[in-house]
Amino acid sequence: MQADEVTKRRGRHKQDNASEARTVALPVDAHRLIPNYRNGDRRVEAGRDLFSIGFDGKAIFNLLDGWVAIYTLLEDGRRQIVQFALPGAVLGVRSSRSAPATVGAQALTDVVVSVIPTPVLTSHSRADPDITVRLARSLAHDCNLAFDHLTSIGRRSARERVAHLLLELFTRYRAQWPGHRSEEMVLPLTQEQIGDATGLTFVHVNRVLSALRKEGIVQFHYRRLRIIDPDRLIEVAGVDPEIAMAWLERQPWG
Amino acid sequence: MQADEVTKRRGRHKQDNASEARTVALPVDAHRLIPNYRNGDRRVEAGRDLFSIGFDGKAIFNLLDGWVAIYTLLEDGRRQIVQFALPGAVLGVRSSRSAPATVGAQALTDVVVSVIPTPVLTSHSRADPDITVRLARSLAHDCNLAFDHLTSIGRRSARERVAHLLLELFTRYRAQWPGHRSEEMVLPLTQEQIGDATGLTFVHVNRVLSALRKEGIVQFHYRRLRIIDPDRLIEVAGVDPEIAMAWLERQPWG
DNA sequence: CGCTGAGTTGAAACATGTCAACCGGTGTGG
DNA sequence: CCACACCGGTTGACATGTTTCAACTCAGCG
Structure with missing residues (x-):
């Protein structure tokens, strides 16, 4: 791996x-x-x-x-x-x-x-x-x-939150480095930092990530993020697919 | 009244x-x-x-x-x-x-x-x-x-969240209408809207508000907010008292 | 006079947090 | 070169805060 x-x-x-x-x-x-x-x-x-x-x-x-x-x-x-x-x-x-x-x-x-x-x-x-x-x-x-x-953070479940965050960071990354068309990227975060961003404990983030991995949706290990099944990720994140697509078009502001 | x-x-x-x-x-x-x-x-x-x-x-x-x-x-x-x-x-x-x-x-x-x-x-x-x-x-x-x-929303308990919101709205209100120096104001919100702002259900907002009322910290009934014990509210909200004071100085931007 | 909207309360279900043990890898000091 | 501590991650058992569902109040309004 x-x-x-x-x-x-x-x-x-x-x-x-x-x-x-x-x-x-x-x-x-x-x-x-x-x-x-x-x-x-x-x-x-x-x-x-x-x-x-x-x-x-x-x-x-x-x-x-x-x-x-x-x-x-x-x-x-x-x-x-x-x-x-x-x-x-x-x-x-x-x-x-x-x-x-x-x-x-x-x-x-x-x-x-x-x-x-x-x-x-x-x-x-x-x-x-x-x-x-x-x-x-x-x-x-x-x-x-x-x-x-x-x-x-206010209205989504833990699962939705981390899916949403990963999706967001992935699309923003793509917008920045348009060359990278693979579904893999370096995401320089620990699970604790993901927890700090999603309002969860790192223990729970870990459980959610394990579940998403087992279900074959995403893998996130040691700062490497791999989107296995983008459609299901979008679905779990609870984003309108059209909007998710629009994200890929967004200006690379920050 | x-x-x-x-x-x-x-x-x-x-x-x-x-x-x-x-x-x-x-x-x-x-x-x-x-x-x-x-x-x-x-x-x-x-x-x-x-x-x-x-x-x-x-x-x-x-x-x-x-x-x-x-x-x-x-x-x-x-x-x-x-x-x-x-x-x-x-x-x-x-x-x-x-x-x-x-x-x-x-x-x-x-x-x-x-x-x-x-x-x-x-x-x-x-x-x-x-x-x-x-x-x-x-x-x-x-x-x-x-x-x-x-x-x-990410890191505070329900109790802290609603205390924090009430405090914020109160201080912003005061900054806008400096004439109003009482601890009472019209806060045009329902408990459901407070819930929507704090990421809670209105049922739970209700319980929290009841508790704060029973403890003699704030009253909020039918759009009228009354701060009974500002210091304890600040404490429950978990804001540094100095910052809370600074809030009262803030520019009236929005 | 029944309907509606906001609020109130209780009991039970559930999601997430807490605590604790453990792993594997890496860097460090003896 | 080994032993050790440390950091990030993983997992289980249990505790708890918040949600869910439901019933009920009260005031105003058509």
Whole structure:
């Protein structure tokens, strides 16, 4: 099984750096919010935070390569992943200049990010108003994704939730790397992170995944996701097949 | 008590039109995204949709007065309220021009809304780039609210969830109508709608509310919410008291 | 005057969480 | 080079929170 190959090659329990994925990715520049601004480019290694809860620096983050999880924490340590960001996403936008971030952003793979100080953003948008429009579009997209997740967590069963999440991540991945037409991908998540995103415990996520595997719908082992039966996955996820198809067309915003 | 007056006057189980709230509201113009554009002003009566799922008209909606619920539906009728919008909110913004709305917007009270056709929006923003900035800010705010709800639904118990929702709505209400310094307000929701927002059944919402009432924390009866013990509510909601205070300072964005 | 919509309550069913033991692989320190 | 700890995953038995189903209240309305 290929999962084990990968595992052996680069260490099963170290964070993958997803260089494999990167080789087929669109060039980093394609995802820039501000076309020629490269001064803020920064590399963040897997597992580190791009920014943490409470961050109040005057900058936003434009993800150029890699996967990032946006999360919140409760005092007692409960954690919720509210969004998975892909290249092109704009992170750390706060609604008021002064308010500190209520979410953190953790790199799931090694990541390339453009850090854009607020003054740079405002000066560039004066010259190119399209920047703000793109920013708004990206925010609208994030909102819609968040609304999707809300319905999922609020109204779907555990089984539906994880099916829905896998389907979403798979289609977003495909939209990003259109070359990849196979039903297999590197999904740099642990079962615990899937639980944090779906509002479940990792134990229960495990049971659901085992069931889906036994039923021949999907396999997910050690960061490798394989869609065996896309139609049944769509059905279990409870998505209108037409909408599921539309997902494959979506703009690669975040 | 005013609730009963209102109740008697206009029928207890008919949708309130919240004219009472409106009398102390800031003038409608204060909430306009485009300062002097009044052509799109429209009135929508309680219970009707401003727009429904699948709406693909080329316009966005700027809520000027009243309460609106943004919701999604699953095929089998399960419903999730993903957001409550207050005056100032900008609704129906889609990330791609062509994509139909995946959410609907239902008026919870009689509502005044400015319908802004996309061409109007774009032409005005060319003249006044601030419009797009305000739009982006509003979207960022909606995102943050959605993230809050996500953590609530994903990681909190039923009790915490409804406490959190009541607290949120109360603080947002206060931010809107700063005159109202009492711990009482008209909250134009049924227990079923609270359930749809928190991912619970109305039966369970009822039990939770009864418990909170018996413990002398809040009362919620027939659209009148009364915070008896704010501190314990904050505690039950599991919000950092400092953050709860900060909420009272927040911009009145939606 | 019966109907409807919102709310209330109880008993039983069920989905998910909790706790605990265990596996296999990897990296680390002796 | 081995022993060990650690991390992610797997499984079972049991506990519990929430849902489901059902019956019943109350007020207003046609």
